[in-house]
Amino acid sequence: SQTIHQWPATLVQPVGSPLSLECTVEGTSNPNLYWYRQAAGRGLQLLFYSVGIGQISSEVPQNLSASRPQDRQFILSSKKLLLSDSGFYLCAWSRAPTNEKLFFGSGTQLSVL
Amino acid sequence: ILNVEQSPQSLHVQEGDSTNFTCSFPSSNFYALHWYRWETAKSPEALFVMTLNGDEKKKGRISATLNTKEGYSYLYIKGSQPEDSATYLCAFRYGNKLVFGAGTILRVKS
Numbered sequence: 001s002q003t004i005h006q007w008p009a010t011l012v013q014p015v016g017s018p019l020s021l022e023c024t025v026e027g028t029s030n031p032n033l034y035w036y037r038q039a040a041g042r043g044l045q046l047l048f049y050s051v052g053i054g055q056i057s058s059e060v061p062q063n064l065s066a067s068r069p070q071d072r073q074f075i076l077s078s079k080k081l082l083l084s085d086s087g088f089y090l091c092a093w094s095r096a097p098t099n100e101k102l103f104f105g106s107g108t109q110l111s112v113l
Numbered sequence: 114i115l116n117v118e119q120s121p122q123s124l125h126v127q128e129g130d131s132t133n134f135t136c137s138f139p140s141s142n143f144y145a146l147h148w149y150r151w152e153t154a155k156s157p158e159a160l161f162v163m164t165l166n167g168d169e170k171k172k173g174r175i176s177a178t179l180n181t182k183e184g185y186s187y188l189y190i191k192g193s194q195p196e197d198s199a200t201y202l203c204a205f206r207y208g209n210k211l212v213f214g215a216g217t218i219l220r221v222k223s
Contacts, residue, residue, distance in 0.1 A: 106156055
């Protein structure tokens with residue numbers, strides 16, 4: 001069976017510090033991978049998605065970047081965090097082709113102070 | 114800008130009531146419409162993936178309909194129970210990405 005792991009669960013970081021959130025998927029190959037963010041009181045906003053190693057599509061211009069160094073690994077990064085980066089971050093995967101449902105990780109609550 | 118809108122924003126019902134929510138999406142270039150349930154302290158879980166105009170899906174007391182020509186989907190819950198309390202999200206497939214609405218928060222009082 002397939003599983004998705006996302007860590008850490010919570011993170012408190014000062015403004016200007018770097019960020020690295022990691023997500024890995026087990027039990028499948030060549031998944032589509034996604035990073036979403038939920039800001040307070042809002043829905044899920046798509047940040048990045050990837051259909052293969054090294055292929056990253058960015059949806060929203062921002063302070064964040066994503067990388068996919070391996071088939072089942074997706075990393076969300078920032079060189080310098082802003083207060084506005086606070087929120088709940090979710091990693092997700094789906095099988096290709098893309099009418100398949102998403103499977104979500106457990107999420108990371110990021111607080112930038 | 115792709116707009117996926119959900120209404121109402123929140124809903125409070127009594128146990129046993131039936132309820133429904135609406136999801137509106139662009140009626141052109143339709144690929145699929147998803148519904149997810151997101152319970153507190155858990156990850157969102159898929160309820161339905163709907164791809165054809167006129168699709169009707171059912172899972173227990175929850176069902177959904179799809180109208181791709183006019184760009185809307187309804188989610189119905191029959192005989193709501195406290196365990197149905199959650200945020201219900203719809204999402205519109207656009208190419209390789211899934212664009213979510215803001216969700217409907219359902220609270221069922223016993």
